[in-house]
Amino acid sequence: MSEGNEENSIAGQGGQVNEGNRENDRERIIIYDTTLRDGEQAPKFGMNAEGKLEIAHGLASMGVDIIEAGFPGSSPGDWEAVHQIAKEVHGPVISGLARCVEYDVKAAGEALKPAIDRGQGKIHVFVATSDIHVKDKLRKTREQVIEMAVKGVRMARSYTPRVEFSCEDFGRSDLDYIVEVAKAAIDAGADTINLPDTVGYMVVKEETERISYVIRGIGSVGKGIIFSVHNHDDLGLSTATTLAAIEAGARQVEVTMNGIGERAGNTSLEQVVAALKVRSDYYGRFYTGIDTRQIGPMSRLVSTITGQKPQLNSPIVGENAFGHAAGIHQDGMLKSQKAYEIMRPEDYGVERRFPLTARSGKNQVVQTLKERGISFDDADLEGIMERYKALADKRREVHDDDLVQAVRGDSQVPAYFSLKSFSAGKYPEGAFAEVEMNVDGKVKKSTKSGKGMIEASEKAINELTGLDLDISRYDARSATSGAGSKGIEIIVARNNGFTVMGQGMDDDTVTGAAKALVDASNRMKYVMDYAAAGRG
Ligand code: KIV
Ligand code: ZN
Numbered sequence: 001m002s003e004g005n006e007e008n009s010i011a012g013q014g015g016q017v018n019e020g021n022r023e024n025d026r027e028r029i030i031i032y033d034t035t036l037r038d039g040e041q042a043p044k045f046g047m048n049a050e051g052k053l054e055i056a057h058g059l060a061s062m063g064v065d066i067i068e069a070g071f072p073g074s075s076p077g078d079w080e081a082v083h084q085i086a087k088e089v090h091g092p093v094i095s096g097l098a099r100c101v102e103y104d105v106k107a108a109g110e111a112l113k114p115a116i117d118r119g120q121g122k123i124h125v126f127v128a129t130s131d132i133h134v135k136d137k138l139r140k141t142r143e144q145v146i147e148m149a150v151k152g153v154r155m156a157r158s159y160t161p162r163v164e165f166s167c168e169d170f171g172r173s174d175l176d177y178i179v180e181v182a183k184a185a186i187d188a189g190a191d192t193i194n195l196p197d198t199v200g201y202m203v204v205k206e207e208t209e210r211i212s213y214v215i216r217g218i219g220s221v222g223k224g225i226i227f228s229v230h231n232h233d234d235l236g237l238s239t240a241t242t243l244a245a246i247e248a249g250a251r252q253v254e255v256t257m258n259g260i261g262e263r264a265g266n267t268s269l270e271q272v273v274a275a276l277k278v279r280s281d282y283y284g285r286f287y288t289g290i291d292t293r294q295i296g297p298m299s300r301l302v303s304t305i306t307g308q309k310p311q312l313n314s315p316i317v318g319e320n321a322f323g324h325a326a327g328i329h330q331d332g333m334l335k336s337q338k339a340y341e342i343m344r345p346e347d348y349g350v351e352r353r354f355p356l357t358a359r360s361g362k363n364q365v366v367q368t369l370k371e372r373g374i375s376f377d378d379a380d381l382e383g384i385m386e387r388y389k390a391l392a393d394k395r396r397e398v399h400d401d402d403l404v405q406a407v408r409g410d411s412q413v414p415a416y417f418s419l420k421s422f423s424a425g426k427y428p429e430g431a432f433a434e435v436e437m438n439v440d441g442k443v444k445k446s447t448k449s450g451k452g453m454i455e456a457s458e459k460a461i462n463e464l465t466g467l468d469l470d471i472s473r474y475d476a477r478s479a480t481s482g483a484g485s486k487g488i489e490i491i492v493a494r495n496n497g498f499t500v501m502g503q504g505m506d507d508d509t510v511t512g513a514a515k516a517l518v519d520a521s522n523r524m525k526y527v528m529d530y531a532a533a534g535r536g
Pocket of ligand 2: 038196198230232262
């Protein structure tokens, strides 16, 4: 299956989203990304306009066909963000959500105007169709809902020929009624009919049957219309139901990076795209325009902007997704990469890891020691492994300082540096840290500023130690679950390719972080001194 950028973008094919998806015998699945709308609306995933714009550029570069940039009628801030994206992000179609009410449709039409003027703006109108929503939420009759749908689509058509209509809660709606509503929306001018499982209720076979039923029921009225799905993950089935919908005739999938979205989230872009690629033997005729090598960087960008990382075991983008920890697995991977991987991490812009844990075997420990340039005595391997296992049992993950300790047999790392006094605070435009430390028996002081107090502390401590530690992971935990528990900061720092973990404990989390940095500095010096002596 050919992937990514060598394919023409659907959005670029004369602007015809609903005609450009058939190439020879292969069918392109339209990737409609709603990270910036459904993803952003979830608690703790809010983004500002600047962050949204950066993500939109990334999505465009990755090859998504349609970006749902927001819900312009929901707030002035969202209107602005959608407008800016419509102005500046070229390539994909830019879409905006609207209820079937004049205020929303007008807001969407105006916000999207720059994209509409280029033939690349889409309005996505929706109304709920399940009895639970129609009667209890909207307090309307089914007939009134059809009138709303028709009115909404017509209003949207007065701004753009690209109009998507969604039957909210399709998953729990009566199918014959859906056929009726969808036909009316198509008659009114919709080019896409979206059939969302709004509450993630569908199981796989049902999704296949329901999507097939609706497409069959709409019959010739649906000619040239794109059928779309938008599934939520309440039962953890959204990737499976989305793939089932493709087999049943859906040609557009609404997805988000990292699967973010309302409640348990939306179908994740990376999972659907990877499934179609990895299982091209099964899904052969379907392909997407996504450059999968950009998935990792995009996932990290969304994490940075939202401040929320995917779960460690999240497929494709989780830190452990290509991490091999068990001894048997690590040994298998050393012999054949295919032993425990169905895809290559480099094809998804992510890294393979062989984290050392108490489960790791001798082969992996030896391999890591060699890779790191940490010299050891072959004759002492049994002893090294014994000490390694004892240390690893106490650590969740083993780092280079633990390896050196196992090799040297030291019971603890020497304290080259110790914190004498520490204070930090915020300016209106940033922060500062003032650090006093014992370094090689002398008291030294440094004051630095930074974007935040931890960054300022990092700079000050690095200046005093002469090391160049870089915080790659920062975890704040609680020593106990009760109120008043001490904050523990754990910092993994890299320097010259080495990784160590420092720990600090204090009532104040910033002071705890500074203590953890000093601990990490001691560990890094210990590793570097040993490696330098070994190399010399
Ligand atoms: O989940 C849903 O039904 C939605 C619609 C607005 C498409 O997000
Ligand atoms: Zn949704």
